[in-house]
Amino acid sequence: MTFPYKGYAGHYLDVDLTKGKIHKREMEKEWARLYLGGAGVAAKILWDSTGPDTEPLSPDNVVVVGTGPLTGSMFSPSGRMMFAAKGPLTGVWAESHVGGFFGPEMKYAGFDFVVIHGRSPKPVYLFLRDGHAELLDASDLWGRETDVTTQMIREEHKDPAVETAVIGTAGENLVSYASVIVDVYRAAGRCGIGAVLGSKNVKGIACRGSLGLEVHDMDKYLEANAEEMAKLSDPLWTASLASLRKYGTTDLIAIINEIGRLPTKNHWTGFYEQADDIGPEIIAEKYRTTQEACHGCAIGCKYIYKVKEGTFAGGPAGGPEYETLMAFGSNCLNNDVESIFHMGTRCDLIGMDTISCGKTIGFAMELWEKGILTEKDTDGLDLSWGNVDSMVKLVEMIGKREGIGDMLSKGVRKAAEIIGGDAWKYAVHVKGLEASGQDPRAHQSIGLTYATNVRGADHLRSISCIEELGYPEIASARFGAEKADEVLDIMSPKHKGEIIKDMEDLYALVDSAVICKYSTMWPPIYYYDTFVNVISPLTGMTEWSDMKYVKQAAERISHLRRAYNHRLGITRKQENLPQRLLKEPMPTGPAKGGLPDLDEMLDEYYDFRGCDRETGFPKREKLQELGLDYVADDLAKRKMLARGK
Amino acid sequence: MKKALVINNNLCTGCRNCELACSIRHTNTFNPARARIQILKDDFRATVIPMVCLQCDSPLCADACPTGAISENSVGVLTVNHDLCIGCSNCVTACIYGGISIDPILRKAIKCDLCGGEPACIEACTYQAISLQSTDSQGLRGRSDSVRVLRTAYGLSEVDV
Numbered sequence: 001m002t003f004p005y006k007g008y009a010g011h012y013l014d015v016d017l018t019k020g021k022i023h024k025r026e027m028e029k030e031w032a033r034l035y036l037g038g039a040g041v042a043a044k045i046l047w048d049s050t051g052p053d054t055e056p057l058s059p060d061n062v063v064v065v066g067t068g069p070l071t072g073s074m075f076s077p078s079g080r081m082m083f084a085a086k087g088p089l090t091g092v093w094a095e096s097h098v099g100g101f102f103g104p105e106m107k108y109a110g111f112d113f114v115v116i117h118g119r120s121p122k123p124v125y126l127f128l129r130d131g132h133a134e135l136l137d138a139s140d141l142w143g144r145e146t147d148v149t150t151q152m153i154r155e156e157h158k159d160p161a162v163e164t165a166v167i168g169t170a171g172e173n174l175v176s177y178a179s180v181i182v183d184v185y186r187a188a189g190r191c192g193i194g195a196v197l198g199s200k201n202v203k204g205i206a207c208r209g210s211l212g213l214e215v216h217d218m219d220k221y222l223e224a225n226a227e228e229m230a231k232l233s234d235p236l237w238t239a240s241l242a243s244l245r246k247y248g249t250t251d252l253i254a255i256i257n258e259i260g261r262l263p264t265k266n267h268w269t270g271f272y273e274q275a276d277d278i279g280p281e282i283i284a285e286k287y288r289t290t291q292e293a294c295h296g297c298a299i300g301c302k303y304i305y306k307v308k309e310g311t312f313a314g315g316p317a318g319g320p321e322y323e324t325l326m327a328f329g330s331n332c333l334n335n336d337v338e339s340i341f342h343m344g345t346r347c348d349l350i351g352m353d354t355i356s357c358g359k360t361i362g363f364a365m366e367l368w369e370k371g372i373l374t375e376k377d378t379d380g381l382d383l384s385w386g387n388v389d390s391m392v393k394l395v396e397m398i399g400k401r402e403g404i405g406d407m408l409s410k411g412v413r414k415a416a417e418i419i420g421g422d423a424w425k426y427a428v429h430v431k432g433l434e435a436s437g438q439d440p441r442a443h444q445s446i447g448l449t450y451a452t453n454v455r456g457a458d459h460l461r462s463i464s465c466i467e468e469l470g471y472p473e474i475a476s477a478r479f480g481a482e483k484a485d486e487v488l489d490i491m492s493p494k495h496k497g498e499i500i501k502d503m504e505d506l507y508a509l510v511d512s513a514v515i516c517k518y519s520t521m522w523p524p525i526y527y528y529d530t531f532v533n534v535i536s537p538l539t540g541m542t543e544w545s546d547m548k549y550v551k552q553a554a555e556r557i558s559h560l561r562r563a564y565n566h567r568l569g570i571t572r573k574q575e576n577l578p579q580r581l582l583k584e585p586m587p588t589g590p591a592k593g594g595l596p597d598l599d600e601m602l603d604e605y606y607d608f609r610g611c612d613r614e615t616g617f618p619k620r621e622k623l624q625e626l627g628l629d630y631v632a633d634d635l636a637k638r639k640m641l642a643r644g645k
Numbered sequence: 646m647k648k649a650l651v652i653n654n655n656l657c658t659g660c661r662n663c664e665l666a667c668s669i670r671h672t673n674t675f676n677p678a679r680a681r682i683q684i685l686k687d688d689f690r691a692t693v694i695p696m697v698c699l700q701c702d703s704p705l706c707a708d709a710c711p712t713g714a715i716s717e718n719s720v721g722v723l724t725v726n727h728d729l730c731i732g733c734s735n736c737v738t739a740c741i742y743g744g745i746s747i748d749p750i751l752r753k754a755i756k757c758d759l760c761g762g763e764p765a766c767i768e769a770c771t772y773q774a775i776s777l778q779s780t781d782s783q784g785l786r787g788r789s790d791s792v793r794v795l796r797t798a799y800g801l802s803e804v805d806v
Contacts, residue, residue: 072675101686215674296660298771316692
């Protein structure tokens with residue numbers, strides 16, 4: 001039977017690198033119907049093909065390159081795609097998303113997914129064009145940075161519009177947090193997917209397509225699309241969207257510092273006195289040259305910077321986002337914004353996650369301050385806070401895994417194990433993933449988000465900005481007027497379990513559709529009804545026009561990803577926070593004294609999720625209700641189901 | 646009065662929504678490769694280059710066409726007659742503005758037909774970068790101004806915008 005749904009390209013590629021064979025296969029109907037696409041389908045593929053015995057950097061690991069039905073389908077903001085694998089940094093579920101133009105182009109070239117197995121005997125890259133795919137020699141590309149790699153691939157195909165997703169030297173060198181770079185300055189940064197590709201001798205993927213996408217009911221889809229787009233024009237969101245267009249995510253430096261949640265000095269505090277130096281105004285005035293947007297996006301948050309002169313003269317290139325400004329800025333007490341532009345761009349060229357890299361450098365700086373690391377450990381580098389020269393050198397050393405860079409390339413958890421003693425106290429991570437730019441001591445529910453996020457300490461699987469920025473109408477509409485006051489109290493743990501469960505499910509759809517978090521996460525415009533509205537006319541999957549079905553699909557994806565981690569040994573014990581964020585009250589700033597009530601929130605979260613409070617394991621009837629019987633059977637064999645009813 | 650699309654490079658973000666809108670209008674699919682407006686990105690100069698037919702007074706494409714398939718219609722829009730077009734690409738080679746291309750499915754020349762007066766791309770552009778302008782001296786000046794940033798990016802002019 002042929003794949004019946006529209007909005008998808010309709011095929012995926014199964015690549016066996018070890019044998020050098022590529023199989024083009026028709027999309028599985030059930031993948032679309034039950035898991036939608038993107039993260040959902042990736043979870044199904046990785047559940048079936050990897051597990052506790054899979055070494056992340058061995059040929060056994062599998063990389064899923066995915067898009068969703070909304071990718072390239074004119075829905076704003078939908079120019080996204082995702083990568084998933086078992087993660088080399090964390091050893092658990094790894095997922096990383098990126099914007100730009102690659103995702104849509106891959107679909108126009110005829111493929112919704114690429115599933116990569118094995119290890120190639122020599123460096124290769126995958127080229128897709130109009131339903132055909134081939135593995136091409138990448139010997140000349142090996143050892144090149146991402147911009148040169150992209151340029152060489154485009155020259156080889158004599159086509160400047162070939163889209164690329166490539167790794168840099170950090171991926172080749174198996175840096176645990178190596179990224180995949182799309183379109184020169186967009187990164188699937190987190191979790192080290194670049195290292196997994198590097199371990200497989202895959203330099204990247206390139207594609208170009210003219211097959212296009214058909215729509216089930218174009219008139220109805222465009223109408224639904226216009227209804228959703230009209231929501232963006234509501235005066236309530238004008239200021240937020242205008243800010244995204246003018247400042248991009250850099251505006252968050254100012255907004256977040258104001259509530260005392262800006263990670264500063266390796267997460268010691270949440271308030272940075274010199275935040276203005278790395279903040280939105282100076283960047284907009286002095287360095288920002290132009291605005292850009294991903295494919296088909298009406299928001300357009302990307303900006304281009306140029307530093308005209310001085311040590312760090314550079315650009316035009318994609319400007320650092322909030323997280324990069326935080327990681328190399330406030331987190332390291334570095335207020336030299338030009339140096340942050342430089343390090344951000346170097347990370348893009350080397351192919352390395354700016355968050356994990358900056359956070360690992362901040363960790364090393366704190367160990368230096370405490371005397372745990374000294375000159376003999378650091379190859380003579382002075383790691384005092386804000387020492388820009390040393391930071392710039394460390395970025396290069398980490399990328400090459402030279403000297404102390406080798407240890408730091410493994411991330412803070414491994415580095416702390418290697419150093420021993422008290423070093424672990426300063427390693428701010430969950431499940432091995434360095435914390436992103438939030439702090440639960442100033443925003444309770446972030447604690448729960450960090451603890452339960454399947455990929456580790458990161459906001460993008462369930463952050464709630466409803467209480468962060470205060471949207472009373474949204475709080476009432478989603479959770480009931482009677483709960484609204486407590487929902488909106490950023491330092492109250494009340495109802496946060498319910499909210500985070502709800503956000504996690506919503507984002508499961510976002511990550512499977514595949515669309516951007518902007519306009520779902522913040523501003524909180526799109527909700528479940530958006531998916532009910534657009535998926536069915538686009539694809540022809542009539543069940544997706546039913547709210548109950550859509551919410552169940554969302555829960556199914558959330559549970560499957562969680563179950564993937566349970567099988568790797570994750571329980572409530574690992575759904576925890578690092579000591580600093582759990583036990584050390586916020587020392588300074590507007591959120592002074594704050595601490596998260598994690599246990600209370602976790603109990604509520606597990607209740608709403610249908611899991612056991614003690615272990616975090618799911619209940620059999622919950623999994624059965626979601627059609628995940630095969631997961632229940634597998635977990636039962638491993639004694640990983642909730643006991644009792 | 647003849648009209649043509651003018652794309653303001655200072656407003657264009659390179660999102661390519663115009664291509665999608667154009668492909669829906671003309672093919673009822675999402676397929677930028679079949680769009681009659683093309684946004685080329687130059688990642689290395691961090692710039693975008695919009696390309697669309699300028700509805701030239703002395704069209705190089707029409708001159709190059711061996712079958713006389715390209716001509717002005719009653720409202721001054723250069724149009725390709727697909728009954729005559731043999732898909733030889735001479736027009737694509739001749740046009741120095743990238744304003745005409747070969748449809749990958751039909752294998753015939755395609756170009757902007759201004760959607761009969763209400764271009765889909767204008768409506769789809771959320772950045773208001775595209776407008777329909779008369780090809781009189783004022784309109785042409787507007788078009789020239791709107792691409793000045795490209796002349797600087799490619800070193801053809803030293804004036805910083």
